Amino acid sequence: MNLHRIEWNDEYKTGVPAIDADHRQLIELANEFLSAAAAEAALHQLSPIMGRLIVHAAEHFAAEESLLDRNGYPDLARHRAEHERLMAQARTLHTRTQASADRDEVWRITHEAAEFFQRWLLEHIIREDKPFRTFVMRLA
Template structure:
């Protein structure tokens, strides 16, 4: 059973970013499913590293999109991305130190991050982009 599933409430109004958000959810769910199956160690460490790489690429893509559409909150959004990556890195280090065993805190962080960031922050650049093209 996945930790989170994609639904219309996560739609930011930008197809490319929605696709990347879905990719992040898929990577999160793979880690969650691995833990549910009792898998740990290097397999989970690799899944966490993959989520980190997908997220880093996504943040770069998202920032490039915001720059392209002249989103006025780009620098604030970039700072949020940096903070999220720092938090993610701290969790990834804890998972590695625990032998590739993610904690509930890690999954709570992911759920909060995805839900609050997408629904509360990312939707704003989607609305801005729609306003510019309307």
């Protein structure tokens, strides 16, 4: 676990242009957070970045669910529940960045956030988003 940037990799491609563009944007926002955290930015500087990431993630999840819904994706309910679980975790992390915290807590939050971004962005994309490709290619 580290605070290194996340590099885009073709392995993350779903093949649906609008979805891939959203994913790249989310990775860029996560990188903004990771760069600031690596530079030991204060929580009041990190918190708005995470706030923006949450807003964009919520918009992306809604757009993705709508696309899956229009295509009759059979695993939509489970996928939506997974999005909700991730958003709840992100909001909890965001709330912690808004509270005043000592140095150890800042360290814990930034490292938990970094780990979460790796899981959230990359594992979710690879395990959950890539499999819907064949369903949405008809409309994309």
